[in-house]
Amino acid sequence: MRYLPLTDADRRLMLQRIGVEAVEDLFVDVPVAARLPGPLPDLPQHLGEFAVERIVSELAARNLSAGACPAFLGAGAYRHHVPASVDQLLLRGEFLTSYTPYQPEVSQGTLQALFEFQTQVALLTGMDVANASLYDGATACAEAVMMANRVTGRRKALLSGGLHPHYRDVVQTMARATGFAVDAIEPDPFQPGRLQIERLIEQLDAETSCVVVQNPGFFGRLRDFTPLADACHALGALLVVVVTEVVALGLLRPPGAMGADIVVAEGQGIGNALGFGGPHVGLFACKQHYLRQMPGRLCGQTVDAEGRRGYVLTLSTREQHIRREKATSNICTNSGLCALAFSMHLSLLGEDGLRQLAELNHAQAVQLAAMLGEVPGCRIINDSFFNEFTVELPTPAAELVEKLAGFPLLAGVPASRLYPDRPELANLLLVAVTELNTVAEMQTFVELLRRCL
Amino acid sequence: MNPQGRPTRPTGEIGAAGALNLPEPLIFEQGQEGRCGVDLPAIPDYQDRLGGLRRAGKIGLPGLSEPQVVRHYTRLSQKNFSIDGQFYPLGSCTMKHNPRLNEKLARLPGLADLHPLQPLSTVQGALALIDQLAFWLKTLTGMPAVAMAQAAGAHGEFCGMAVIKAALKARGETRSKVLAPESAHGTNPATAAALGFSVETLPANAQGRVDLDVFRSKLGPDVAAIMLTNPNTCGLFERDMIEIAEAVHAAGAYFYCDGANFNAIVGRVRPADLGIDAMHINLHKTFSTPHGGGGPGAGPVVLSEELARFAPLPWVVREGESFRLVEHRDGAGAASVGRLKGFHGQMGMFVRALAYMLSHGADGLWQVSGDAVLNANYLLASLQDLMTAPFAGPCMHEALFDDRFLKDTGVSMLDLAKALLDEGFHPPTMYFPLVVHGALLIEPTETESRETLDQFIAVLRRFAEQAQAGDTEFFHAAPRHTPLRRLDETQAARRPVLRWTPPEG
Numbered sequence: 001m002r003y004l005p006l007t008d009a010d011r012r013l014m015l016q017r018i019g020v021e022a023v024e025d026l027f028v029d030v031p032v033a034a035r036l037p038g039p040l041p042d043l044p045q046h047l048g049e050f051a052v053e054r055i056v057s058e059l060a061a062r063n064l065s066a067g068a069c070p071a072f073l074g075a076g077a078y079r080h081h082v083p084a085s086v087d088q089l090l091l092r093g094e095f096l097t098s099y100t101p102y103q104p105e106v107s108q109g110t111l112q113a114l115f116e117f118q119t120q121v122a123l124l125t126g127m128d129v130a131n132a133s134l135y136d137g138a139t140a141c142a143e144a145v146m147m148a149n150r151v152t153g154r155r156k157a158l159l160s161g162g163l164h165p166h167y168r169d170v171v172q173t174m175a176r177a178t179g180f181a182v183d184a185i186e187p188d189p190f191q192p193g194r195l196q197i198e199r200l201i202e203q204l205d206a207e208t209s210c211v212v213v214q215n216p217g218f219f220g221r222l223r224d225f226t227p228l229a230d231a232c233h234a235l236g237a238l239l240v241v242v243v244t245e246v247v248a249l250g251l252l253r254p255p256g257a258m259g260a261d262i263v264v265a266e267g268q269g270i271g272n273a274l275g276f277g278g279p280h281v282g283l284f285a286c287k288q289h290y291l292r293q294m295p296g297r298l299c300g301q302t303v304d305a306e307g308r309r310g311y312v313l314t315l316s317t318r319e320q321h322i323r324r325e326k327a328t329s330n331i332c333t334n335s336g337l338c339a340l341a342f343s344m345h346l347s348l349l350g351e352d353g354l355r356q357l358a359e360l361n362h363a364q365a366v367q368l369a370a371m372l373g374e375v376p377g378c379r380i381i382n383d384s385f386f387n388e389f390t391v392e393l394p395t396p397a398a399e400l401v402e403k404l405a406g407f408p409l410l411a412g413v414p415a416s417r418l419y420p421d422r423p424e425l426a427n428l429l430l431v432a433v434t435e436l437n438t439v440a441e442m443q444t445f446v447e448l449l450r451r452c453l
Numbered sequence: 454m455n456p457q458g459r460p461t462r463p464t465g466e467i468g469a470a471g472a473l474n475l476p477e478p479l480i481f482e483q484g485q486e487g488r489c490g491v492d493l494p495a496i497p498d499y500q501d502r503l504g505g506l507r508r509a510g511k512i513g514l515p516g517l518s519e520p521q522v523v524r525h526y527t528r529l530s531q532k533n534f535s536i537d538g539q540f541y542p543l544g545s546c547t548m549k550h551n552p553r554l555n556e557k558l559a560r561l562p563g564l565a566d567l568h569p570l571q572p573l574s575t576v577q578g579a580l581a582l583i584d585q586l587a588f589w590l591k592t593l594t595g596m597p598a599v600a601m602a603q604a605a606g607a608h609g610e611f612c613g614m615a616v617i618k619a620a621l622k623a624r625g626e627t628r629s630k631v632l633a634p635e636s637a638h639g640t641n642p643a644t645a646a647a648l649g650f651s652v653e654t655l656p657a658n659a660q661g662r663v664d665l666d667v668f669r670s671k672l673g674p675d676v677a678a679i680m681l682t683n684p685n686t687c688g689l690f691e692r693d694m695i696e697i698a699e700a701v702h703a704a705g706a707y708f709y710c711d712g713a714n715f716n717a718i719v720g721r722v723r724p725a726d727l728g729i730d731a732m733h734i735n736l737h738k739t740f741s742t743p744h745g746g747g748g749p750g751a752g753p754v755v756l757s758e759e760l761a762r763f764a765p766l767p768w769v770v771r772e773g774e775s776f777r778l779v780e781h782r783d784g785a786g787a788a789s790v791g792r793l794k795g796f797h798g799q800m801g802m803f804v805r806a807l808a809y810m811l812s813h814g815a816d817g818l819w820q821v822s823g824d825a826v827l828n829a830n831y832l833l834a835s836l837q838d839l840m841t842a843p844f845a846g847p848c849m850h851e852a853l854f855d856d857r858f859l860k861d862t863g864v865s866m867l868d869l870a871k872a873l874l875d876e877g878f879h880p881p882t883m884y885f886p887l888v889v890h891g892a893l894l895i896e897p898t899e900t901e902s903r904e905t906l907d908q909f910i911a912v913l914r915r916f917a918e919q920a921q922a923g924d925t926e927f928f929h930a931a932p933r934h935t936p937l938r939r940l941d942e943t944q945a946a947r948r949p950v951l952r953w954t955p956p957e958g
């Protein structure tokens with residue numbers, strides 16, 4: 001077996017030193033009834049590299065990859081170009097095969113990269129501090145709500161109807177499991193943004209720990225949450241702003257400038273593949289004031305014994321390995337390598353690259369929205385958007401998407417995939433455009449749509 | 454100097470610190486306006502639809518070219534220890550070799566370039582892969598069901614305990630207490646507490662295991678579950694697993710097993726045969742998906758028949774030759790605790806774990822646990838005359854020592870660990886588990902050669918003798934040859950600097 005260095009001669013010699021006859025003698029503490037007599041018969045025997053490669057490649061070949069056809073899917077996961085150097089650097093074994101940096105003297109690479117990551121996230125979101133990442137945007141959103149509960153001593157969260165339904169679901173799961181209340185406003189993509197904010201403000205009360213909103217909203221609309229932030233703060237509640245398409249922050253007014261107290265984002269769009277939904281990376285930033293209530297790991301600057309600048313994991317008295325049942329979260333392993341990929345890609349982009357990338361995404365989306373808006377029976381319902389908008393079709397969106405997949409073209413995400421119990425949303429299709437979509441692809445989309453409707 | 458009095462740039466002259474250990478400025482200190490590491494097409498003339506929400510002012514990100522970025526991260530990487538480069542016997546973390554085939558396969562466009570919300574007809578291979586991995590996990594554990602989507606071990610624990618809470622509720626019961634041994638990972642009590650349970654600690658007996666009599670005395674109608682790591686964090690198999698399971702079930706409670714240490718028994722012992730109800734499996738430990746400097750991981754949870762219907766969403770269902778997803782809390786998903794994560798789980802980790810399993814096969818996995826346990830016992834047998842082991846062997850996949858052998862030497866376990874760094878070894882886990890004083894928990898894994906173990910043994914033996922001979926200065930000054938020497942963690946926590954800020958003036 002190519003991954004196992006011990007030879008039979010090694011094993012004999014080692015058993016001799018230990019003073020037992022056979023490896024089985026080391027398993028004497030296992031109850032006899034639970035000891036298997038030999039390798040499990042229901043599983044195959046070991047395989048060489050090319051045999052494994054063949055099996056997995058066959059599974060891969062049974063999928064239609066988004067890069068193999070025009071693809072316009074978003075809804076919380078976005079297909080952006082990741083520069084070749086990101087993956088090459090990520091594959092360096094010193095990053096790939098190291099553990100959480102508990103020994104800072106031999107982990108400065110990971111630690112400095114995390115310190116840079118935290119700074120980048122704070123800058124992008126317009127917040128004071130950021131942590132070293134959480135699992136994904138949806139779990140980060142639930143952590144934000146639980147943090148707001150701790151900060152305010154209240155136990156009721158108000159969720160906007162524009163919040164991604166998976167994020168809403170994760171918050172609701174955590175609420176049922178850990179015991180807090182959630183008011184989730186129903187999605188109403190046809191209502192103007194201003195009215196949605198007014199409705200949230202009406203529902204706020206002195207029991208509310210936080211309001212969770214998303215920008216751009218799930219259906220793509222952009223909103224200014226400043227009035228909502230003011231209303232929250234007047235009642236002692238926190239404003240949590242969610243961003244599921246992080247590239248948008250290159251072009252949009254950041255949540256920090258709208259008065260957000262906590263910002264969470266899905267970082268996949270920078271540096272990370274779609275990957276069928278994971279692993280992705282949760283970004284988490286907040287105001288300095290709430291620092292000690294933050295979940296997850298934090299990297300901080302310090303000095304070594306010779307006065308040289310260095311970095312360590314810090315404020316770990318919040319964390320489970322120290323605080324155990326009193327920890328701010330049970331999180332341990334997070335999304336380190338995805339955070340590193342994010343940071344590398346953002347380093348390549350820099351100020352100018354990110355702004356240009358975001359502008360390009362928006363410009364292309366504006367172009368496709370105009371083209372789709374001219375298809376008979378189709379209507380763009382957004383008054384504003386970044387790189388994703390919602391089309392109202394004359395037929396159920398899921399059927400159309402299935403039909404177009406046969407060409408093949410991946411037309412977008414039908415709202416019914418996420419809201420199967422809402423027939424009034426059945427004709428809505430979420431369409432996302434990134435820098436990877438060409439004008440020719442957009443034309444193909446429009447032509448096929450005309451043909452299929 | 455920044456406002457906290459710490460240097461804002463690396464100190465020391467270039468070259469003075471050693472050829473491979475150059476001080477590397479932050480990206481923010483290297484950026485120049487007008488530089489960029491990507492080339493993008495020009496923006497066409499257009500009318501924006503941002504609704505007046507365009508960003509005003511600069512973000513503040515530095516501009517770097519591609520060669521600068523490549524050099525920056527290459528230099529940073531050279532400041533890290535890793536499994537690729539060093540023996541990394543970190544107890545309870547299973548730092549085994551990460552096969553590169555798995556990296557190659559995880560990057561196949563047919564798996565990496567899939568959107569999670571594509572029509573199910575276009576992702577049948579991906580769903581089949583998840584189903585196959587689930588089959589392996591169920592077969593290896595003997596359990597009938599598995600929840601796949603959790604992102605890490607602690608996330609899996611939360612899933613398992615939430616499922617148990619839901620099952621109790623469905624029975625019309627509210628039980629408030631969870632029992633967990635003193636030696637448990639911190640995530641166990643943190644998880645139980647997050648779910649609103651009070652945590653009662655079980656003391657260890659003189660053999661480093663759960664004291665069956667004390668345990669039985671704590672069982673009652675208010676106990677929801679026991680959370681037990683097996684093999685436990687002392688590196689020992691809980692001999693009374695079956696009796697514990699019987700007692701738990703007789704009391705109407707559930708048996709949650711922390712599977713972080715599954716590597717010791719994989720392919721040789723099925724946890725189902727020990728009577729457990731739920732167990733998470735860290736794919737990033739037993740099944741070798743890379744730790745990546747702190748994740749991403751994956752924490753599938755195997756479940757008993759009774760608990761299966763409460764599993765979190767989504768899950769894959771096979772219908773004849775095709776697969777679909779149960780994604781909502783209705784129909785088949787009506788009893789589910791709900792969704793714990795966005796989308797469908799850590800697909801990238803699934804691919805790597807399946808490739809690992811296919812490579813080993815049943816025979817290879819049998820050898821994996823055998824060699825892991827053999828390597829740990831070899832270390833134990835080779836060191837226990839000079840160092841002190843708190844419990845009699847054999848151990849499972851990790852060997853535990855305490856600091857009695859350092860008593861009155863003036864050298865602490867931390868000092869010893871720092872000295873190991875200078876020898877090119879990553880220190881084992883220290884001061885955990887909490888049940889022994891000054892713990893040193895060594896997990897060699899099966900992917901280390903006897904030669905490496907012998908080198909490590911030789912160094913530890915030398916250190917034990919050196920400490921006992923009173924050479925305290927050697928240990929207190931360590932490490933000397935690492936990129937940085939000991940870091941001031943107290944200062945870091947007292948006056949936290951968690952991000953770069955532009956130098957004043």
